[in-house]
Amino acid sequence: MNKLETLFKETYKVNPEFEYSAPSRINLIGEHIDYNGGMVLPAAISRYIKALVSKRNDNKICFKSTAFEGVLERNLDDLKYDAKYDWANYGFGIFQTLQDDGYKFKFGLNILITSNIPLGSGLSSSAAFLDLICFIASDIYNLNLTKDDIVKESVKTENVYCGLKCGIMDEAAIALGEENKCLYLNCNNFTYKKINLDLGNYKFVVLQTNKPRKLTESKYNERVDECNKALNILKNHYPSINNLCDLKPEMLNDIEKYLNDQILFKRVRHCITENDRVYQFVEALKIKDLNKISSLLKSSHDSLKNDYEVTGLHLDTITEEAIKAGAIASRMTGAGFGGCAIALVDEKIFDDFANKTSKAYEQKTGITPAIYMVDIVSGPKFERKL
Ligand code: ADP
Ligand code: MG
Numbered sequence: 001m002n003k004l005e006t007l008f009k010e011t012y013k014v015n016p017e018f019e020y021s022a023p024s025r026i027n028l029i030g031e032h033i034d035y036n037g038g039m040v041l042p043a044a045i046s047r048y049i050k051a052l053v054s055k056r057n058d059n060k061i062c063f064k065s066t067a068f069e070g071v072l073e074r075n076l077d078d079l080k081y082d083a084k085y086d087w088a089n090y091g092f093g094i095f096q097t098l099q100d101d102g103y104k105f106k107f108g109l110n111i112l113i114t115s116n117i118p119l120g121s122g123l124s125s126s127a128a129f130l131d132l133i134c135f136i137a138s139d140i141y142n143l144n145l146t147k148d149d150i151v152k153e154s155v156k157t158e159n160v161y162c163g164l165k166c167g168i169m170d171e172a173a174i175a176l177g178e179e180n181k182c183l184y185l186n187c188n189n190f191t192y193k194k195i196n197l198d199l200g201n202y203k204f205v206v207l208q209t210n211k212p213r214k215l216t217e218s219k220y221n222e223r224v225d226e227c228n229k230a231l232n233i234l235k236n237h238y239p240s241i242n243n244l245c246d247l248k249p250e251m252l253n254d255i256e257k258y259l260n261d262q263i264l265f266k267r268v269r270h271c272i273t274e275n276d277r278v279y280q281f282v283e284a285l286k287i288k289d290l291n292k293i294s295s296l297l298k299s300s301h302d303s304l305k306n307d308y309e310v311t312g313l314h315l316d317t318i319t320e321e322a323i324k325a326g327a328i329a330s331r332m333t334g335a336g337f338g339g340c341a342i343a344l345v346d347e348k349i350f351d352d353f354a355n356k357t358s359k360a361y362e363q364k365t366g367i368t369p370a371i372y373m374v375d376i377v378s379g380p381k382f383e384r385k386l
Contacts, residue, residue, distance in 0.1 A: 004066075004114055005386065008052045011064050011071060012110040015386065016052035018140070022132035022380040023048055024123040025173035026204065026333045026342050028182055028197075029300050030278040032308055034167035036227055037188040037243030038275040041282065042169055043197060044177025045204070045374040049115035049128045052386070053136060056108035061095055063088040066114040076105050081161055090126060093161035094133040097153050103143055111136070118370070120213050122334025123206070127170035130154035135175075135380035147379065150175040151190075165224070177379035184282055188243065195285055197376050202290065203347045207322055207330070207357065208370040209314040211338035219310065220335050223267065230264040244271040270307040274300060294329035294344070301331035301341075310336030317364050318357065319343070325356035347373065 001009065008016040023044040030040035056062070062073040065087060072088040079096040081089060091111065099105070111133070117125040134154050138145035145153070154171040158164050167187050176183055181194040231244055237258050241247060247255065249272055259265045277296045284292035301319055305311040315332040319341050322330040327343035334340055345353050354371040361369050 004050075004052060004112065007064075007066070008054075008110070008112045011112060012054065012062065014054055014110065016110075016112070017054045017386055018136075019050065019052055019383040019386060020132060020136050020139070020381065021048045021050045021383050022128045022135065022174055023177055023377050024117040024125060024128050025170060025177070026123065026206065026340070026374070027169065027173070028204075028333075028342070029281045029296060029331075030274060031300065031304055031331075031333070032223060032310065032335075033245055033271050033274050033278075034169040034187040035165075035224055036231075036245050036271045036275075038245035038271065039278040040169050040185050040187060041182050041195070041278055042173035042185070043182035043204075043376045044174050044379055045123070045206070046377045047117045047123060047206075047372075047374065049113060049117055049125065049132050050383070051114075051132055051136060052112045053140065054110045055140070056110060058108055060108040061092060062108070062110045063091045064112045066112075067119060076108060081163075089162055090129045090157065091133050093157040094130060094137060094153065097157045097161055098134075098137055098143070101153065103137075103141070105137075105141055109136075109140065118208055118340075120339075121208055121210075122336075122339030124170040124174065124334075126158065127154065127174050130157055131171055131174045131380050139382055147175045148190075150380070165221075175379050177377060179378050180376050182285075182376065184278075188245075195282055197285065199288060199290070199293075199344070201346045201348060202328065202344050203350070203373050204376070205322075205327070205343045205345045205350070205353070205371060205373050207318045207341040207343055208372075209318055209338050209340065209361075209365075210367050210369055211312075211314040211365070213338050216335055216337045216339070219337055223308065223310065226264060226267045227271065230259060230268045233259055233264075234268070244268055245275040247272050249273060249276050266307040266309075270303045273303055273307075277303075290328060290344075297329035297331045297344070304332055304336060308336075312337055314338055314365055314367070315341055318361050318369060321357045321360040321364075322353075324360070325353045327353065327357075345373070
């Protein structure tokens with residue numbers, strides 16, 4: 001028995017029966033436009049959440065995580081949201097959402113989860129958790145959920161059960177993950193294409209700033225509100241638009257006059273130019289134009305820094321140092337205000353790159369970052385029967 005299996009046995013007094021896993025995700029480009037009807041380009045990466053599971057003879061769903069103390073258990077017929085269940089609400093929420101949608105469960109489960117996805121750092125550990133539990137439920141109870149169903153049920157759980165405003169990008173990126181492909185996703189109507197993401201020697205690297213997260217949620221909501229305010233004003237001038245990403249770069253001069261507010265204008269300029277960069281990025285990927293890819297990632301970061309103002313010292317420093325240390329491109333990923341950035345690095349120089357970036361970042365911020373190369377991988381999986 002490995003350590004995790006032993007912990008399962010100690011916790012639940014029975015042996016685990018099945019092992020499952022789900023990856024996390026990065027977003028390559030198209031940041032902060034998922035809630036503005038834009039296009040995004042995320043990919044599932046090789047940092048995983050895993051679960052060991054066994055069936056129970058009663059009606060109970062039990063959760064234990066190696067990240068937290070204690071076991072949390074509830075009956076399948078009594079899963080109403082309750083804040084006291086804290087992190088396990090993501091798990092209980094999946095069972096409740098599925099039951100609300102008509103699925104029936106005849107027995108309970110013991111679940112132990114463990115993860116090497118940093119929690120609350122923008123790699124979507126929450127979506128990985130939700131997608132994983134939904135995948136497990138589908139597999140064990142033979143619900144035959146499609147990948148799109150898993151996205152739908154997981155997003156519904158985060159939005160309705162947990163009450164968190166979020167788009168579909170994270171759950172979709174993970175559930176629909178495919179080796180060496182990224183997801184070209186329209187956040188407005190949930191249509192998507194898979195795009196090849198094989199850049200030879202060049203690999204994606206995650207730069208985890210390890211800056212404690214503070215303002216993320218309030219600042220995120222502030223940006224959502226600013227965008228809604230701008231959209232309401234602009235609808236008077238462009239009656240056919242439904243969201244900011246329906247606007248085009250050539251309209252920016254007029255938009256600046258109509259808004260007559262520099263902050264709102266900068267927010268809108270980010271959305272419009274970022275959406276345009278996603279289209280250009282996809283074209284550049286098709287022909288593996290590394291110069292273009294690199295310059296688009298740089299303009300994306302600059303726009304998030306100067307126009308959308310969601311980067312800050314830690315993300316700006318780590319991306320600048322990554323370029324100095326040999327990355328051909330680098331930008332923040334996720335909501336910003338700390339969290340993670342990504343870089344594109346020749347794998348032959350990775351060790352030296354990581355060393356240099358880490359030292360320089362630590363010198364400037366006093367924080368040791370975590371830097372790791374990742375593969376682009378497939379979505380949630382049944383790993384093995386134990
Ligand atoms: P992100 O999704 O960017 O990592 P969130 O704040 O959305 O950040 O999600 C983090 C939360 O997800 C954690 O605080 C916890 O409630 C839950 N979570 C994620 N991974 C785990 C885990 N391995 N064990 C328990 N809870 C987890
Ligand atoms: Mg999350």
